Amino acid sequence: MSRWLRALVIILLAASCGGGGGGGGSPRNLDNACSILNERPSYIRALRATERKWGVPVHVQMATIYQESKFVPDARTPFRYRLGVIPVGRQSSAFGYSQALDGTWKEYLAETGNRRARRDNIRDATDFMGWYMTGTRNQLGIPLTDARRQYLAYHEGRTGYRRGSYNNKAWLVRVAGEIEQRSAMYRQQLAGCRAARR
Numbered sequence: 001m002s003r004w005l006r007a008l009v010i011i012l013l014a015a016s017c018g019g020g021g022g023g024g025g026s027p028r029n030l031d032n033a034c035s036i037l038n039e040r041p042s043y044i045r046a047l048r049a050t051e052r053k054w055g056v057p058v059h060v061q062m063a064t065i066y067q068e069s070k071f072v073p074d075a076r077t078p079f080r081y082r083l084g085v086i087p088v089g090r091q092s093s094a095f096g097y098s099q100a101l102d103g104t105w106k107e108y109l110a111e112t113g114n115r116r117a118r119r120d121n122i123r124d125a126t127d128f129m130g131w132y133m134t135g136t137r138n139q140l141g142i143p144l145t146d147a148r149r150q151y152l153a154y155h156e157g158r159t160g161y162r163r164g165s166y167n168n169k170a171w172l173v174r175v176a177g178e179i180e181q182r183s184a185m186y187r188q189q190l191a192g193c194r195a196a197r198r
Helices: 003-017 033-039 041-054 058-069 102-112 122-140 147-163 170-191
Strands: 079-082 086-090
Touching: 033 041, 033 058, 033 170, 041 058, 041 122, 058 122, 058 147, 058 170, 102 122, 122 147, 147 170
Parallel strands: none
Antiparallel strands: 079 086
8 A cells, every 4th residue: 555545544544533522421321311410410500500590491401412412522513525535524513512503602602701611511501502592582482491492493593493494304303303202201300300409
């Protein structure tokens, strides 16, 4: 194998390994809210702080984070490839627990004055979600308890939601229904969970 070809293979392998978002990793049992909070006690403090400040229920936050990042702090979207092998950047700038896009994150920083916030910090990520979902309630009238419609507006952006862009995406409508179910499941689990009362 030529030196040039060997170097290209090494670069491609290194690029494909970088950024699966494994730093920190997910909690072990993502189907059990109590297990998640027992394993990561800092989560309930962040989730409760956001619930108090913005009014977004803990179970809605958790279901959204599950869908967006599976609770991986530095989650990123996958790489896009040209010709199936040449990495040409990520699918979007989404990053962290909440998968906030660069532009929306900058809006959040400017509006809240929370200049030191980081998307891979659970407290900052939940605060961002609370800020965004409260704005969605104020602008679109979607209740903070409505995990399904809040997620559709979160994913598509408020303008996209207003236009009904999700109606052309059967997969997204299905995912939003799954989030609604997961939110209800987490809510039921949290009701009997000692970790949720910390």
